[in-house]
Amino acid sequence: MNLTTQEIGARQETGIRQETGTVLRGARLEYRPHGDCWVSPVAGPHIGARHSTVDAVRIPAGRQWAPPGAAAAEQIAVVLAGAGVGTVGYEIGRMRAASALYSPLGSTYSLSAGDREMTVYIWSAVPSEGGTDRAVRPSAGPVRFRSLWNGETWLTPPVANVLFRPEAGHAGLCLRCGIMLPGETLGVRPREQSEAVYFVFEGEGQVYLHDRWVDLGPGDGVFAPPGVRHGARNPHAGHLASRFVVFGGSVAETPSYLADGLPGL
Numbered sequence: 001m002n003l004t005t006q007e008i009g010a011r012q013e014t015g016i017r018q019e020t021g022t023v024l025r026g027a028r029l030e031y032r033p034h035g036d037c038w039v040s041p042v043a044g045p046h047i048g049a050r051h052s053t054v055d056a057v058r059i060p061a062g063r064q065w066a067p068p069g070a071a072a073a074e075q076i077a078v079v080l081a082g083a084g085v086g087t088v089g090y091e092i093g094r095m096r097a098a099s100a101l102y103s104p105l106g107s108t109y110s111l112s113a114g115d116r117e118m119t120v121y122i123w124s125a126v127p128s129e130g131g132t133d134r135a136v137r138p139s140a141g142p143v144r145f146r147s148l149w150n151g152e153t154w155l156t157p158p159v160a161n162v163l164f165r166p167e168a169g170h171a172g173l174c175l176r177c178g179i180m181l182p183g184e185t186l187g188v189r190p191r192e193q194s195e196a197v198y199f200v201f202e203g204e205g206q207v208y209l210h211d212r213w214v215d216l217g218p219g220d221g222v223f224a225p226p227g228v229r230h231g232a233r234n235p236h237a238g239h240l241a242s243r244f245v246v247f248g249g250s251v252a253e254t255p256s257y258l259a260d261g262l263p264g265l
Contacts, residue, residue: 019225020210022047026219029056036063043197043223052125052173054197059113066110073124074173075103076164077111078247080219082118086111093145100146100175102164121199125173148177148201148247158184174249180205180234182241188231196224198248205234205244221248
C-alpha cells in the first residue's frame with residue numbers, strides 16, 4: 001500500500017515497464033505507532049526500490065528508537081528535527097538536526113530523543129547477491145557519526161560532500177549532501193547501476209527527475225531508479241534568496257562513483 005508517494009510516470013518500451021521515478025511528499029506521510037515511536041514508510045518495494053528502504057521515524061521526547069533487527073542490515077539515519085543521543089555498538093554521539101549516524105551490518109544502533117520530539121529519516125539495506133554479509137567489529141570500519149556539513153570531501157562548485165562511502169562486501173549505502181547557493185546546479189545525470197533517494201533538508205528548490213524539474217521543500221524527496229536522470233538546482237536569485245540543501249544517497253553503486261570528480265547526486 002502506497003501512502004506516501006506520488007508517482008510521476010512510467011512508460012512502455014518493447015513490452016517492458018520502465019520506471020521513471022517517484023516524487024515523495026513529506027506532507028503526505030502517514031505515521032503509525034511502532035512501540036513508543038511513530039513510523040511511516042517513505043521508499044521501498046511499493047515504489048520499485050529493490051536495494052534499500054527509507055522510513056521516517058518520529059521519536060517522542062524522552063523515548064528511544066532501537067529496532068531489534070537492526071544488525072541484519074546496514075543503516076544510515078539523518079536527523080531532520082529535534083535533538084538527542086545516538087549509539088552504534090559501543091559508540092555514542094550527540095544528535096541534532098543535520099546529524100547523521102552510520103550502523104554497519106552486524107551492529108545495533110539506537111536513537112534517543114531529548115526534551116522534544118526528534119524526526120529521523122532512516123535508510124536500510126542488506127547485502128546484494130554475491131556480497132559478503134560479514135559483521136563488523138564495533139571498533140572497526142568507517143566513522144559512525146557525521147554532520148551534513150561535513151567538509152572532508154567537498155567537490156565544488158556547488159558544494160557536494162560525501163558523509164558515508166560504500167564498503168566492499170556490504171550493502172553499499174552511500175550518503176551525500178548537496179549545498180546549493182542561489183543559481184547553482186548539481187549535475188543532472190543518470191547512475192546506471194544504482195537507485196537513489198534524496199530529500200530536502202533546508203530551503204526550497206528543484207530536483208530533476210527523468211524529464212522534468214520538480215519543486216520541493218523541506219521533508220520532500222525523490223526516488224530515482226537505476227538509469228533515471230536526476231539532479232538538483234537552486235533556481236532563486238537576489239539578495240534575499242537562501243541556500244538549498246539536499247541529502248540522500250544510493251545503493252549498489254560501482255566503486256568509481258566519484259571517479260569523474262564532478263559534483264552531483
